[in-house]
Amino acid sequence: MTKTVAPAKAAPKAVRAANADGRPAVVAWLKGIEPAQRGLARRLDQLILDAVPGAVSAVKFRKPTNPLGVPFYGLPDKAWIVSMNSLKGRVRVNFFSGNALKPLPPLAAPPRARAIDLPPGDELDEKQIKAWLRQAKTLPGWGRV
Secondary structure: OOOOOOOOOOOOHHHHHHHHHHHHHHHHHHHHOOHHHHHHHHHHHHHHHHHOOOOEEEEEOOEOOEOOOEEEEEOOOOOEEEEEEEEOOEEEEEEOOHHHOOOOOOEEEOOOEEEEEEOOOOOOOHHHHHHHHHHHOOOOOEOOO
């Protein structure tokens, strides 16, 4: 008698895409940005991973004008909750449900996001960033991971 084994259930398409591109792409992004911003971006990356256990990451929105793309961080089977951009002279952290954070991050980013710009070399308020991240992981976020 031959025993039939059911095929393994495949992960949802969005989760496969995040995992295929995931952490290695974010590490490559961190290596590829301006040297002056690298230390700050690495510290922010670690803060995100520490404050959001189980977070997955991926690089999205690659295009000719931004070949490195934008790192996104989210929770499996939930949503993307935060992204990080390397901009001229600063690193921006975007909270996708930022309008619900207390206190509000300083920069409005439609439709319901808020952001903070951090110049390299400035004092990083890790306590506040972690507080926002802990709040953000309980909010709806954007899209699906």
